[in-house]
Amino acid sequence: MKQLTDQLGTTHTFETAPKRIVSLVPSQTELLYDLGLEEKIIGITKFCVHPYHLKSAKKVVGGTKKIHFEKIKLLQPDIIICNKEENTQEIVTQLSTICPVWVTEIKTIEDNFQMIADFGQIFNCRTEAQKWNDKLAFALSDFKNYIQKIPIKKAAYFIWKNPYMVAGEDTYIDELLKLNHFQNIYADKGRYPEIELKKMRLEGDPDLVLLSSEPYPFKEEDAFEIGRFTHHAKTIFVDGEMFSWHGSRLLKAFPYFKLLHERLKN
Template sequence: MKQKTLIDQIGTTHTFETSPSRIISLVPSQTELLYDLGLEDKIIGITKFCVHPYHFKSTKKSVGGTKKVHFEKIRLLQPDIIICNKEENTLEMVEQLRKICPVWVTNIATIEDNFQMITDFGQLFNCRTESQKWNDKLAFALTDFKNYIQDKEIKKVAYFIWKKPFMVAGSDNFINELLKLNHFENIYQNKGRYPEIELKKMRLEGDPDLVFLSSEPYPFAEEDAFEIGRHTHHAKTVFVDGEMFSWYGSRLLKAFDYFKKMHEKL
């Protein structure tokens, strides 16, 4: 390939003489996407949270978590690109990693950003056909889902992600984008990205119809559902699959089916 200049989603310009062939991915959903784009053989390092595809646990080298990595382990793997995400990984970490090799940073707050990331990976890793196929599949599924959801009534929702302190999904993030797509009005969308909240104020701040307890990053239990639910007037408390609401990339295809099943149950 001839020299290629590309700009990542935080505006950093990268120039590559050849297409990167030793990839470390520090974002679970992006590891899954890279695999789905046919790049398994090029992936040399992942995080301990990269659980899809399952066999990567035994075939790929773990270099730490998403917020804390072993820089020396990464250096010894001799990557020629590291894939990060603005929200998942810290700026400080990205700056350290740049001393090892180029760091491509994604920034996904909308479905449009997701399409852009897949297009970028197609150019970056010379798999344009695969990336186009994935974008076509996702575009088709998105249109289908919008048709499905158009007549559903809008319900008020609070989407919990953490306990001690209680934290919820606010605005300007992918979770909120998918809530809106599902005709859910997030009662905390004017409180910042991931606000800490007080349960006793929940009725005043919007009194949701639905309380969603995400399976990740915090594993909520039945007693949490009871504790949170009693601070609303009438909300139905639902345990939801966090991967379906917060993972971008190819996971979105499975998410549309998941959302349909969820609406049937609600």
């Protein structure tokens, strides 16, 4: 028997390592796969697109905010993986009637290391989890050396349109912006504030406007529209998965960030 506490402070008791996993978090589905747990994954969301083949091999049980409770119940999972930001409290409470619901909360890279170590404990794959954390720690150290030479730029990171919304403080996106020497002009406006384009110059006058590919897929016309309200900002499209997906995705994010900075030099 094993007692483990998730990132919201809920303690769960496991008689044995869970063998039937439902994951309601796309980035954590990818992590479970990378930890060698593909055979144990039985249910995923329609947004779990990495690795691509999982959607045809596993039962899709809804999205991250709307789930098919009965489908999940019929799968008889031993554990359901959720995330505080991706899934609602109502979903977690409802699913807790089926089996333990492990909830992660990732705001920092340190939280990410903790989640991977926790998965190693839960699923009895400590060696694989440690390997991933070692790889990530090495890549993080390498990137910090690289970024030292890059000057800090003021940035706005857009995630939504109608209304326009940006990533603010106390978010994993903000953590990665800081790591990249991007000073978030909306860091003091809450977690995901709605903003008015016409006030952007007054509220920070960014050097960079980053338009994410998800959750809203920004297009050229959006870049043009937003650009009308900036003074001198360079507007660039960025891969939202690299800035917002935690877990093993972070390893792919570091080389992506280096390429991004090389693009910005030109």
